[in-house]
Amino acid sequence: MPDAYEITPVQHRDDRGVFLEWYRFDRLEEAVGHPLNLRQANTSVSRKGSVRGIHFADIPPGQAKYVTCTRGAVLDFTIDIRVGSPTFNEWDSVQLDEVDRRAVYIAEGLGHCFVALTEDATVSYLVSDTYSPGREHGINPLDPEIALDFKLNIEQLLLSPKDMSAPTVAEARQRGLLPDYETVRKYYGSLNGAV
Secondary structure (H helix, E strand, O other): OEEEEEEOOOOEEEEOEEEEEOOOHHHHHHHHHOOOOOOEEEEEEOOEEEEEEEEEEEOOOOOOEEEEEEEEEEEEEEEOOOOOOOOOEEEEEEEOOOOOOOOOOEEOOOOEEEEEEOOOOEEEEEEOOOOHHHHHEEEOOOOOOOOOOOOOOHHEEEEHHHHHOOHHHHHHHHHOOOOOOOHHHHHHHHOOOOO
Protein backbone atom coordinates (compact mmCIF):
# COMPACT_ATOMS: atom_id res chain seq x y z
CA MET A 1 0.00 0.00 0.00
CA PRO A 2 1.53 3.37 -0.95
CA ASP A 3 2.56 5.43 2.11
CA ALA A 4 2.42 2.44 4.46
CA TYR A 5 5.42 0.34 5.45
CA GLU A 6 5.95 -3.04 7.09
CA ILE A 7 8.94 -3.26 9.43
CA THR A 8 10.41 -6.61 10.50
CA PRO A 9 12.98 -6.14 13.28
CA VAL A 10 16.09 -8.23 13.82
CA GLN A 11 15.61 -10.27 16.99
CA HIS A 12 18.63 -11.19 19.11
CA ARG A 13 17.97 -14.37 21.11
CA ASP A 14 20.04 -15.98 23.83
CA ASP A 15 19.41 -18.03 26.96
CA ARG A 16 17.93 -14.96 28.68
CA GLY A 17 15.27 -14.37 26.03
CA VAL A 18 15.07 -11.91 23.17
CA PHE A 19 16.06 -8.30 22.46
CA LEU A 20 14.97 -6.14 19.54
CA GLU A 21 14.59 -2.52 18.48
CA TRP A 22 10.89 -2.19 17.69
CA TYR A 23 11.20 1.47 16.65
CA ARG A 24 14.12 3.42 15.16
CA PHE A 25 13.36 7.05 14.28
CA ASP A 26 16.30 7.36 11.89
CA ARG A 27 15.51 4.23 9.86
CA LEU A 28 11.84 5.18 9.60
CA GLU A 29 12.74 8.71 8.53
CA GLU A 30 15.05 7.29 5.87
CA ALA A 31 12.21 5.15 4.44
CA VAL A 32 9.39 7.69 4.78
CA GLY A 33 11.30 10.87 3.93
CA HIS A 34 10.51 12.78 7.11
CA PRO A 35 10.61 12.22 10.87
CA LEU A 36 7.68 10.79 12.77
CA ASN A 37 7.02 13.60 15.23
CA LEU A 38 5.63 11.66 18.20
CA ARG A 39 2.83 13.18 20.26
CA GLN A 40 1.10 10.22 21.92
CA ALA A 41 1.51 6.50 22.62
CA ASN A 42 -1.48 4.15 22.94
CA THR A 43 -1.97 0.55 24.05
CA SER A 44 -5.08 -1.56 23.64
CA VAL A 45 -5.79 -5.05 24.99
CA SER A 46 -8.47 -6.90 23.04
CA ARG A 47 -10.49 -10.07 23.28
CA LYS A 48 -10.28 -12.48 20.36
CA GLY A 49 -12.50 -11.23 17.53
CA SER A 50 -12.42 -7.58 18.65
CA VAL A 51 -12.31 -5.19 15.71
CA ARG A 52 -10.95 -1.68 16.19
CA GLY A 53 -11.44 0.72 13.29
CA ILE A 54 -11.56 1.79 10.50
CA HIS A 55 -10.23 5.07 11.95
CA PHE A 56 -8.65 8.19 10.42
CA ALA A 57 -8.19 11.89 11.22
CA ASP A 58 -8.60 15.16 9.31
CA ILE A 59 -5.58 16.49 7.43
CA PRO A 60 -3.82 18.60 8.42
CA PRO A 61 -2.44 17.42 10.74
CA GLY A 62 -3.82 13.88 10.46
CA GLN A 63 -2.41 11.11 12.57
CA ALA A 64 0.40 8.87 11.35
CA LYS A 65 0.72 5.60 13.30
CA TYR A 66 3.52 3.17 14.07
CA VAL A 67 1.83 -0.03 15.27
CA THR A 68 3.09 -3.28 16.80
CA CYS A 69 1.60 -6.20 18.72
CA THR A 70 3.47 -7.04 21.92
CA ARG A 71 1.28 -9.96 23.04
CA GLY A 72 -0.81 -12.40 21.04
CA ALA A 73 -1.66 -11.66 17.42
CA VAL A 74 -3.75 -9.27 15.35
CA LEU A 75 -4.46 -8.90 11.67
CA ASP A 76 -3.70 -5.25 10.93
CA PHE A 77 -5.28 -3.43 7.96
CA THR A 78 -4.27 -0.31 6.07
CA ILE A 79 -7.07 1.03 3.88
CA ASP A 80 -6.61 3.69 1.21
CA ILE A 81 -9.51 6.08 1.75
CA ARG A 82 -7.87 9.04 -0.03
CA VAL A 83 -10.32 10.21 -2.69
CA GLY A 84 -8.52 10.38 -6.04
CA SER A 85 -5.78 7.92 -5.07
CA PRO A 86 -4.91 5.26 -7.67
CA THR A 87 -5.47 2.68 -4.91
CA PHE A 88 -8.66 4.20 -3.44
CA ASN A 89 -10.74 1.61 -1.55
CA GLU A 90 -7.94 -0.96 -1.69
CA TRP A 91 -6.43 -2.44 1.46
CA ASP A 92 -3.55 -4.55 2.62
CA SER A 93 -3.12 -6.55 5.79
CA VAL A 94 -0.25 -7.96 7.80
CA GLN A 95 -0.26 -10.20 10.85
CA LEU A 96 1.39 -8.51 13.81
CA ASP A 97 2.33 -10.88 16.61
CA GLU A 98 4.77 -11.68 19.40
CA VAL A 99 6.66 -14.13 17.16
CA ASP A 100 7.92 -12.01 14.24
CA ARG A 101 7.32 -8.75 16.14
CA ARG A 102 6.61 -6.81 12.96
CA ALA A 103 5.41 -3.23 13.01
CA VAL A 104 3.57 -1.13 10.44
CA TYR A 105 3.82 2.55 9.67
CA ILE A 106 0.59 4.08 8.41
CA ALA A 107 0.81 7.61 7.00
CA GLU A 108 -1.69 10.38 7.60
CA GLY A 109 -4.82 10.04 5.46
CA LEU A 110 -4.91 6.24 5.40
CA GLY A 111 -7.53 4.26 7.30
CA HIS A 112 -6.46 1.86 10.04
CA CYS A 113 -8.18 -1.19 11.51
CA PHE A 114 -7.24 -4.42 13.22
CA VAL A 115 -8.88 -7.59 14.49
CA ALA A 116 -7.57 -9.56 17.49
CA LEU A 117 -6.76 -13.15 16.52
CA THR A 118 -5.98 -14.22 20.10
CA GLU A 119 -7.26 -13.48 23.58
CA ASP A 120 -5.65 -10.47 25.26
CA ALA A 121 -3.99 -9.30 22.03
CA THR A 122 -1.97 -6.27 23.08
CA VAL A 123 -1.30 -3.57 20.49
CA SER A 124 0.91 -0.54 21.10
CA TYR A 125 1.13 2.34 18.72
CA LEU A 126 2.99 5.61 18.49
CA VAL A 127 1.10 8.48 16.87
CA SER A 128 2.05 11.82 15.36
CA ASP A 129 -0.72 13.82 17.02
CA THR A 130 -2.92 13.61 20.09
CA TYR A 131 -6.47 12.31 19.97
CA SER A 132 -8.92 15.06 19.07
CA PRO A 133 -12.58 13.95 18.94
CA GLY A 134 -13.63 16.72 16.53
CA ARG A 135 -11.08 15.64 13.90
CA GLU A 136 -11.42 11.85 14.30
CA HIS A 137 -13.62 9.81 11.96
CA GLY A 138 -14.53 6.23 11.28
CA ILE A 139 -15.81 3.96 8.55
CA ASN A 140 -17.81 0.84 9.32
CA PRO A 141 -15.28 -2.02 9.15
CA LEU A 142 -18.00 -4.35 7.83
CA ASP A 143 -18.64 -2.14 4.79
CA PRO A 144 -19.07 -4.63 1.90
CA GLU A 145 -17.57 -2.12 -0.55
CA ILE A 146 -14.24 -2.35 1.27
CA ALA A 147 -14.72 -6.05 2.10
CA LEU A 148 -12.00 -6.58 4.70
CA ASP A 149 -11.15 -10.26 5.20
CA PHE A 150 -10.96 -10.71 8.96
CA LYS A 151 -10.12 -14.45 8.75
CA LEU A 152 -12.83 -15.06 11.37
CA ASN A 153 -16.54 -15.79 11.08
CA ILE A 154 -18.80 -12.75 11.34
CA GLU A 155 -20.32 -14.22 14.54
CA GLN A 156 -16.87 -14.09 16.19
CA LEU A 157 -16.40 -10.36 15.60
CA LEU A 158 -16.86 -7.85 18.43
CA LEU A 159 -17.34 -4.22 17.42
CA SER A 160 -17.98 -1.09 19.45
CA PRO A 161 -21.31 0.70 18.95
CA LYS A 162 -19.30 3.65 17.55
CA ASP A 163 -17.64 1.51 14.86
CA MET A 164 -20.91 -0.31 14.05
CA SER A 165 -22.72 2.99 13.51
CA ALA A 166 -19.90 4.55 11.47
CA PRO A 167 -20.78 5.40 7.88
CA THR A 168 -19.82 3.29 4.87
CA VAL A 169 -17.00 4.57 2.70
CA ALA A 170 -19.58 5.83 0.17
CA GLU A 171 -21.49 7.69 2.90
CA ALA A 172 -18.26 9.16 4.32
CA ARG A 173 -17.26 10.29 0.83
CA GLN A 174 -20.69 11.86 0.25
CA ARG A 175 -20.42 13.74 3.57
CA GLY A 176 -16.96 15.08 2.60
CA LEU A 177 -15.21 13.27 5.46
CA LEU A 178 -12.60 11.42 3.41
CA PRO A 179 -9.19 12.96 2.76
CA ASP A 180 -8.39 14.21 -0.74
CA TYR A 181 -5.39 12.48 -2.33
CA GLU A 182 -3.83 15.66 -3.77
CA THR A 183 -4.22 17.52 -0.47
CA VAL A 184 -2.63 14.60 1.37
CA ARG A 185 0.29 14.45 -1.12
CA LYS A 186 0.92 18.18 -0.60
CA TYR A 187 0.86 17.65 3.14
CA TYR A 188 3.43 14.82 2.82
CA GLY A 189 5.55 17.21 0.75
CA SER A 190 5.44 19.81 3.52
CA LEU A 191 6.60 17.17 6.02
CA ASN A 192 9.42 16.20 3.65
CA GLY A 193 10.55 19.83 3.43
CA ALA A 194 9.12 20.44 -0.06
CA VAL A 195 6.63 23.30 -0.21
